[in-house]
Amino acid sequence: MSNVLPQSEKKAAxxxxxxxxxxxxSIAFGAGACVAILSIVPAFLSVKIARAALDASQRDHAQGSVSEDQSAAVRAQGLITALQPIANASSSPTEALSLALAQKPAGLSITAITYTGGAKGTLALTGTADRREAVSAFRDGLEKTGRFSKVEVPVAAILGTQEGKFTITLSGI
Incomplete structure (x- = not known):
């Protein structure tokens, strides 16, 4: 078959x-460009948000470092005030404290130590234990040393009803 269209019609076609x-x-290229833009927009927005959060964090950190320093100074002053009786005590509780801490079993952590001076000084050890048997073992170890005239532990701490929290009071330091 031959093409029956005239030459002018062929050119027009x-x-x-x-x-x-x-x-x-052009439509396909435009659609591809739209898809590309729509896929880049979330990444662009997340970078913008992260940068804004970082800038805000740096501003807060610059302002917060002063307040952190102030809170550290207040905490240090509180520690100095709390430890002042130990430094000024006529009978040094450091031996008793080191002996008591040497008896501490694994799974038990001491969070606070309170010393009360006087004729018969007392030392209160506050902390947490993983299990109640650790508190019992700690109490038994302290009694066996013979250094303390009285070792007091609340019954609730030995029974384990205080969620592992305990306070042991040592008298006769």
Whole structure:
């Protein structure tokens, strides 16, 4: 079969096909660009948000470092005030304290130590234990040393009803 279209019609048909091809190509390219932009927007927004949060954090940190220093100074002053009786005590509780801490079993942590001076000084050890048997073992170890005239532990701490919290009072330091 031969092409029966005249030459002018063939050129017009080719131009229409080329225009059609350009139109479809442009639409496809535009759609691809839209998809690319839509896929980049969330990443761009997350970077912007993270940068804004970082800037705010740095501003807060600059302001917060002063308040952190102040709180550290207040805490240090509180520790100095709390430890002043130990430093000024006529009978040094450091031996008793080191002996008591040497008896501490594993699974038990001391969170606070309170010393009361006087003729018969007392030492209160406050802390937490993983299990109640550790508190019992600590009490037994302190009694066996013979250094303390009285070792007092609340019954609730031995029974384990205080969620592992305990206070042991040592008298006769």
């Amino acid at each position: 080719r131009r229409r096909m080329f225009a059609h091809f350009l139109l479809i190509g």
